[in-house]
Amino acid sequence: MTQKTKLIDRILGKKAEAAQGAASVLSVPVVSKVSKDFTRFDRFPGYEKMLVPKAAAERFGLANPFFxxxxxxxxxxxxxxxxxxxxxxxxxxLGLNGDQRVNQAAKDAIDRYGTTVSASRLVAGERPIQRDLERALAQVYGVEDCVAFVSGHATNVSTIGYLFGPKDLVLHDALAHNSIIEGIKLSGATRRSFAHNDTAQLDQILADIRGQFERVLIVIEGHYSMDGDIPDLPAFIDVKRRHQAFLMVDEAHSLGVLGATGLGLHEHYGVPGTDVDIWMGTLSKTMSGCGGYIAGERALVEHLKYAAPGFVYSVGLAPALAAAALQCLEILRQExxxxxxxxxxxxxxxxxxxxxxxxxxxxxxxxxxxxxxxxxxxxxxxxxxxxxxxxxxxxxxxxxxxxxxxxxxxxxxxxxxxxxxxxxxxxxxxxx
Missing domain, CATH: 3.90.1150.10 (Aspartate Aminotransferase, domain 1)
Structure with a gap:
């Protein structure tokens, strides 16, 4: 064997040994030096923070008022x-949860459609009761169309999170609901808050920075659940028009409550529903069900129905809930x-x-x-x-x-x- 051949064999032998060594290294579990704080649920900061008031309550002999x-x-x-x-x-x-007419409507829907529609409406089709509810809600606001989601919280998160992005600005009332804040975070848009019901401060913020962004959304609530007060809707409409922004009103606690016949904030002020770009509401208060909705022009609704993750990738609203909500709207009109x-x-x-x-x-x-x-x-x-x-x-x-x-x-x-x-x-x- 020549020196050249020996050298080649030696090199190949070393490569084989190296490969075997690498394989043996890969087969040995790597133990990282990670603190146990990062591997236990009871060490999550949020959980530890929650335990503080709980311990204080026990010390003072207070019963847990929740759940x-x-x-x-x-x-x-x-x-x-x-x-x-x-x-x-x-x-x-309005005392409609438990009303026999509402209960019967839900029971009839179960007898006809079952307890679930079993899939997304986009890919598996929908039920007439769902569209009947959406058309009825669109009539409440005097707008072109409406789309119902399976969760009120998810309605805000998915709508705001999908429609707006990093080049946009979303301004919200300082007392806005968590679902609004989470939706803005998901969108990646710049977020600014303004003092509660303060249209003057909102106007000033927009005067200062509106030109830095493409789309701008203003989000307010129709009836604030922590304080029980309402916004000056005409003033907000004026601000949004002058600064070429969209206005979204969360009617979770105002439908069935405000206005002479309970049609909400726009009826309270005598304002056309079309003056607001996005009406949002829930089905779990006045309408004795569960879920949420977005009402507005047809382009808005169709866009959400074909692309908003919270609608496209979620099962459709249960027939019994849609029927209950629709019956509540009918009773609201009658009574x-x-x-x-x-x-x-x-x-x-x-x-x-x-x-x-x-x-x-x-x-x-x-x-x-x-x-x-x-x-x-x-x-x-x-x-x-x-x-x-x-x-x-x-x-x-x-x-x-x-x-x-x-x-x-x-x-x-x-x-x-x-x-x-x-x-x-x-x-x-x-x-x-």
């Missing part, structure tokens, strides 16, 4: 552990007095609370009245004390609101009576 199990229908009153409570913790504003009853009882609560010296914040007395007590601990204690007397109302504590704005939040129903209110105000005053 209370109700024995049946939650309306103006409810049953908890076999005991009746005056209930201020549900969105059954507008329900809206007036709600208005009257909420105004009574607001008036009596003020007489008692309670801080009701910004509430305008449509269906929501907060009682602000100024600390999370005080709010939790008050909720516990009222529960013991047979009144169910939830505390809203930090970080959901600022610590100094901690409160109890009362959702009224047209089924509440003056006696319910008198009993509740007296109990609050005794407990405080």
């Amino acid at each position: 209370v199990s109700h024995d049946g229908l939650a309306g103006a009153t409810t049953q908890i552990d076999g005991r009746e409570f005056i209930n201020f913790s549900s969105y059954n504003y 507008p007095q329900r809206v007036q009853q709600l208005r009257q009882i909420t105004q009574y609560f607001l008036t009596e609370a003020k007489k008692a010296g309670l801080d009701v914040g910004l509430s305008q007395g449509f269906s929501i009245v907060p009682v602000i007590v100024g600390s999370s601990l005080k709010a939790a204690k008050l909720s516990n004390a009222l529960f013991k007397t047979g009144i169910n109302v939830q505390p809203i504590i930090h970080p959901a609101v600022e610590e100094k704005a901690a409160r109890l939040r009362f959702f009224l129903s047209n089924q509440h009576t003056p006696a319910h209110i008198d009993t509740t105000i007296a109990a609050i005053c005794r407990s405080l």
Whole structure:
């Protein structure tokens, strides 16, 4: 064997050894030096933060006011552990949840279509009841079309997240719902907030930076669920027109509540529905179901139906929910007095609370009245004390609101009576 041949064999031998070595290295598990904090769910910062108020509540002997199990229908009153409570913790504003006509409509839809449509409407088709609901909602706003989603929260997230992008600007009220904020984050658009219901500040922000962006969206709510107040819709429409922006109104808590016949914010102000670019709402309050919707011009709706991830990649709205919501809209048209009853009882609560010296914040007395007590601990204690007397109302504590704005939040129903209110105000005053 020549020297050349020996050299070649030696090189090939070393390559083979190297390959075997690499294989053996790859076969040995690599153990990374990672802190156990990053491998345990109980070490997530959010979970550890959640344990702090829980521990404080236990130290003060407070019962957990959340996830209370109700024995049946939650309306103006409810049953908890076999005991009746005056209930201020549900969105059954017009008392339609549990109405026999609504129940029957849902049952009939189940008998015809089953409990689910089993797939996305885009790829597997839809049911007439879904389109009937969407057409009825479009009529409420006097716009061209509507599309229903299976989740109210997802409606905002998917709509805002899909329609707008990194070259755009989204401005929102400082008290906007979490779903709005999450949608903006998903979009990648620049986000700016303006002081609550402050059109002057919004106008100034747009005057300063509107030219830096392509599309601009302004998002407000029709009825703010933490405070019970409403925006000046005509003023917002004026701002959006002058700055060539889109305006989106979240009607989750205003449909069925505002306006002489409950048609919402546009009816309250006598404004054409077409003056707002995007109407959003939920099916879980006045309409006694679950889900959300977007109403507006046909191009907007068709765009969402063919491309918005929260619609395209999600199962269609369950027939029973669509039927229940549609029946609620029909009852709303037939019995507008329900809206007036709600208005009257909420105004009574607001008036009596003020007489008692309670801080009701910004509430305008449509269906929501907060009682602000100024600390999370005080709010939790008050909720516990009222529960013991047979009144169910939830505390809203930090970080959901600022610590100094901690409160109890009362959702009224047209089924509440003056006696319910008198009993509740007296109990609050005794407990405080």
